[in-house]
Amino acid sequence: MGYFVSETVIKEIKGRLNILNLIETYLSLKRSGRSYVGLCPFHDEKTPSFHVNDEKGVFHCFGCGAGGDVFGFVMRYKNLTFAEAVAELSKQAGINIEKTNRDNVRKTRRDIFFKLNRLVLNYYHMLLLESEEGGAARDYLRKRGLTLDIAREFYLGYAPFGWDTLAKYLASKKVPTSIAEEIGLIIKKKNKDEYYDRFRGRLMFPIRDVEGNALGFGGRTLTNEEPKYLNSPESEIYHKGRVLYGLDRARDYIRRKGEAVIVEGYMDFLSLYSAEIKNVVATLGTALTRDHTVLLKRFTERPVVIFDGDEAGEKASLRVLDVFLEEGISPHIVILPKGEDPASFISKEGRDSLLRLIEGAILLIDFYIERIQRDFLNRKISRNKAVDMVVEVLTKLKNPIERSHYIRKSGENFGIRENELLSLVGHGEKVRRETKVEIKKKSESQEKLILRILLKFPALSHYFRSKSVIDFIPEGEIKKIVEEIVINRVDDVSSLLCRFSSGPAQEIISESIFSTDDVTNETTALRMLKDCIRKLKLKAIEEKLSIMRLQIEQAKREKKDSLEERLIREYRDLIEQEKGVQGEANDD
Numbered sequence: 001m002g003y004f005v006s007e008t009v010i011k012e013i014k015g016r017l018n019i020l021n022l023i024e025t026y027l028s029l030k031r032s033g034r035s036y037v038g039l040c041p042f043h044d045e046k047t048p049s050f051h052v053n054d055e056k057g058v059f060h061c062f063g064c065g066a067g068g069d070v071f072g073f074v075m076r077y078k079n080l081t082f083a084e085a086v087a088e089l090s091k092q093a094g095i096n097i098e099k100t101n102r103d104n105v106r107k108t109r110r111d112i113f114f115k116l117n118r119l120v121l122n123y124y125h126m127l128l129l130e131s132e133e134g135g136a137a138r139d140y141l142r143k144r145g146l147t148l149d150i151a152r153e154f155y156l157g158y159a160p161f162g163w164d165t166l167a168k169y170l171a172s173k174k175v176p177t178s179i180a181e182e183i184g185l186i187i188k189k190k191n192k193d194e195y196y197d198r199f200r201g202r203l204m205f206p207i208r209d210v211e212g213n214a215l216g217f218g219g220r221t222l223t224n225e226e227p228k229y230l231n232s233p234e235s236e237i238y239h240k241g242r243v244l245y246g247l248d249r250a251r252d253y254i255r256r257k258g259e260a261v262i263v264e265g266y267m268d269f270l271s272l273y274s275a276e277i278k279n280v281v282a283t284l285g286t287a288l289t290r291d292h293t294v295l296l297k298r299f300t301e302r303p304v305v306i307f308d309g310d311e312a313g314e315k316a317s318l319r320v321l322d323v324f325l326e327e328g329i330s331p332h333i334v335i336l337p338k339g340e341d342p343a344s345f346i347s348k349e350g351r352d353s354l355l356r357l358i359e360g361a362i363l364l365i366d367f368y369i370e371r372i373q374r375d376f377l378n379r380k381i382s383r384n385k386a387v388d389m390v391v392e393v394l395t396k397l398k399n400p401i402e403r404s405h406y407i408r409k410s411g412e413n414f415g416i417r418e419n420e421l422l423s424l425v426g427h428g429e430k431v432r433r434e435t436k437v438e439i440k441k442k443s444e445s446q447e448k449l450i451l452r453i454l455l456k457f458p459a460l461s462h463y464f465r466s467k468s469v470i471d472f473i474p475e476g477e478i479k480k481i482v483e484e485i486v487i488n489r490v491d492d493v494s495s496l497l498c499r500f501s502s503g504p505a506q507e508i509i510s511e512s513i514f515s516t517d518d519v520t521n522e523t524t525a526l527r528m529l530k531d532c533i534r535k536l537k538l539k540a541i542e543e544k545l546s547i548m549r550l551q552i553e554q555a556k557r558e559k560k561d562s563l564e565e566r567l568i569r570e571y572r573d574l575i576e577q578e579k580g581v582q583g584e585a586n587d588d
């Protein structure tokens with residue numbers, strides 16, 4: 001509580017931010033008619049049902065119902081409160097609400113952590129570029145063929161050998177030790193109230209999220225100390241399974257190229273990037289996760305994974321196939337010659353050779369099935385085993401065309417009838433489907449239709465004012481929105497969304513905006529509106545009648561004659577009223 005930003009400020013932020021540009025930094029959209037469509041980031045889908053209307057400043061997904069304005073989007077996408085979303089977007093819009101609202105803005109913990117990491121990043125970076133001790137790190141970079149320009153672009157740094165260089169620096173900056181400890185920059189000594197630096201004598205790689213916030217660090221030893229690479233521990237802001245190194249710099253290249261090259265680790269990333277293969281990202285000391293693929297899917301649907309040419313690489317490939325197929329994406333792979341990694345390959349064979357390999361990348365599923373076939377032909381595995389393995393992977397294919405293609409192909413390869421294979425795969429598919437949560441589609445209610453009409457033709461709200469028919473709308477979010485339009489006369493979408501900055505109302509409003517195409521002109525709209533109200537009235541009367549029937553029965557049972565008589569009289573009046581309402585249809 002204690003947080004308030006005026007509607008004027010909210011509107012100013014909205015006015016400066018284009019919802020299309022904002023959302024496009026997170027996912028790709030294509031123009032379709034008057035709106036833009038793309039794959040919804042809030043639910044799992046293969047055909048786009050996520051719409052953005054930049055003119056009205058709203059988005060809506062017809063698959064899962066998510067919707068709203070720019071604030072609604074970042075709240076949902078980043079899991080923020082409204083206050084946090086306002087703070088974030090005001091920054092992007094270049095509006096300093098902190099100045100006007102300084103006492104009221106509560107800094108989030110995440111912001112504090114980011115700021116601290118930023119401070120440390122700059123400190124290490126300065127030590128790399130300017131300190132004498134940093135010379136060893138600069139030498140290492142030179143040896144690996146990385147320029148200081150690259151070091152600057154990625155804010156590479158140097159953590160000195162002293163045990164408490166950073167700890168002292170942070171103390172001089174009055175940084176609370178508990179906070180620095182929480183994100184793993186310093187470590188508490190056993191039985192003492194003293195701290196020492198986590199990273200010592202290492203080349204430092206700041207790990208940043210897609211917006212460039214510093215989440216943590218990776219450090220490579222310069223003295224053959226173990227481990228070779230040391231990363232920040234998992235924390236409130238850093239989860240290694242969710243971040244792809246370099247995505248903040250590479251995302252535009254990935255989008256432009258329509259392809260993302262995936263490597264393992266900082267040095268491989270930097271060697272590709274500095275060889276002008278910039279559509280690249282790296283996983284950090286972890287296998288590719290589902291979160292990684294979801295993140296990547298916002299930018300491209302064509303991942304090319306580079307594997308080192310050893311056994312481990314081949315084994316890793318099946319896991320990779322699984323996580324991508326889960327997302328409905330079929331990844332490509334490049335397998336390097338034995339003993340090579342991307343960095344060594346580039347330095348020996350040159351970037352063009354690597355580019356050729358990337359261009360000629362094969363589908364991982366083809367590679368996988370061929371390997372099973374090879375093992376089967378070499379009698380390493382039985383036919384049953386081979387078929388089981390193929391069925392397992394085909395079951396995961398979401399695209400039916402792709403699936404039937406592979407079923408036909410595998411049937412030929414393993415000498416199995418297509419039908420047999422089909423039923424095996426089909427069975428697996430059924431099991432999968434049953435576990436999946438169905439997305440409910442509600443049929444449209446009268447009150448929703450009323451809202452749609454009012455949003456398109458706000459002038460018609462006079463009809464509500466003169467006839468006081470608002471009472472017939474059942475209690476709920478929609479009624480609140482209609483009241484805002486009719487009673488408080490807020491009829492532009494942007495203001496309306498400001499009034500309902502959180503909760504389901506945003507979704508209801510956004511849905512209404514994207515569904516107005518069938519309401520073509522004011523005359524039709526008025527007729528539809530009257531019809532809606534009539535139906536709502538009838539519904540209200542019917543409900544009342546059914547309650548009265550129960551009351552009459554009860555009075556009869558309890559032999560309360562006068563009450564029964566009165567109720568019957570009222571019941572008959574109500575039926576007359578009902579007939580009257582039914583007749584209204586012909587009055588227009």
Ligand SMILES: [Zn+2]
Nearest residue numbers: 040043061064
């Ligand atoms: Zn959705």
